[in-house]
Amino acid sequence: MGTVTELNHPLVQHHLTHLRDSRTSPHIFRAQVRRLAILLAEQVCRDLPLKTKQIETPLEPMDGKVLSSRIGLVPILRAGLGMTDALLDLLPTAEVWHLGFYRDEETLQPVEYYQKFSSSPPDVVFVLDPMLATGGSASESINMIKKWGASDIRMLSIIAAPEGIARVRKKHPDVPIFVCGIDRGLNNAAYILPGLGDAGDRIFNTLS
Ligand SMILES: O=P(O)(O)OC[C@H]1O[C@H](OP(=O)(O)OP(=O)(O)O)[C@H](O)[C@@H]1O
Ligand SMILES: O=c1cc[nH]c(=O)[nH]1
Numbered sequence: 426m427g428t429v430t431e432l433n434h435p436l437v438q439h440h441l442t443h444l445r446d447s448r449t450s451p452h453i454f455r456a457q458v459r460r461l462a463i464l465l466a467e468q469v470c471r472d473l474p475l476k477t478k479q480i481e482t483p484l485e486p487m488d489g490k491v492l493s494s495r496i497g498l499v500p501i502l503r504a505g506l507g508m509t510d511a512l513l514d515l516l517p518t519a520e521v522w523h524l525g526f527y528r529d530e531e532t533l534q535p536v537e538y539y540q541k542f543s544s545s546p547p548d549v550v551f552v553l554d555p556m557l558a559t560g561g562s563a564s565e566s567i568n569m570i571k572k573w574g575a576s577d578i579r580m581l582s583i584i585a586a587p588e589g590i591a592r593v594r595k596k597h598p599d600v601p602i603f604v605c606g607i608d609r610g611l612n613n614a615a616y617i618l619p620g621l622g623d624a625g626d627r628i629f630n631t632l633s
């Protein structure tokens with residue numbers, strides 16, 4: 426079974442609470458998503474390989490270390506876009522490839538509407554989606570990323586339901602999951618409880 430890393434850090438809990446709060450404005454919500462994505466990035470990058478790079482400091486030459494992998498970010502539209510810039514700040518040479526899915530409100534099944542992949546996959550792919558609810562969107566996304574040829578795939582979410590984690594682990598036992606918080610479960614409409622509502626709508630200010 427794939428590993429699940431739940432960030433258990435005071436900063437994560439602090440920023441998660443402000444993210445969840447229904448009074449948080451879209452402007453602050455976006456900032457909170459970004460802060461939490463940075464904290465997730467710190468965890469998910471812990472074992473990335475390094476190579477030596479010879480540089481000169483103002484005082485002397487030295488062998489420095491730099492990341493050696495080709496890293497790809499795959500934000501799941503729309504809400505995954507909210508996490509992308511935070512990852513790019515830390516990984517400025519990462520490639521960004523997009524997948525578009527929306528969840529059909531009746532069937533709760535993910536519906537694909539956009540895919541943009543290169544001819545060869547990166548060495549490591551970070552799948553970005555703040556919400557892992559039933560796990561349908563994440564599982565389908567990972568299916569497509571595997572068809573692309575990627576083998577080192579890591580799922581980054583801000584909030585997950587146990588049901589979504591179980592589904593991704595069952596379908597993709599090779600994919601580690603990194604999440605800021607694991608919530609109680611899903612309501613009848615498959616929204617995460619206590620959750621934060623619809624992440625895409627809160628990021629893009631499209632709540633009607
Ligand atoms: O685990 P699941 O049950 O599949 O639900 C999670 C999906 O739902 C949300 O996207 P949504 O369909 O609301 O699209 P949006 O990002 O455009 O709002 C979320 O960002 C995930 O992609
Ligand atoms: O709680 C949920 C479930 C799916 N998508 C969201 O944005 N929020």
Ligand SMILES: [Mg+2]
Nearest residue numbers: 623624625626
């Ligand atoms: Mg949405």
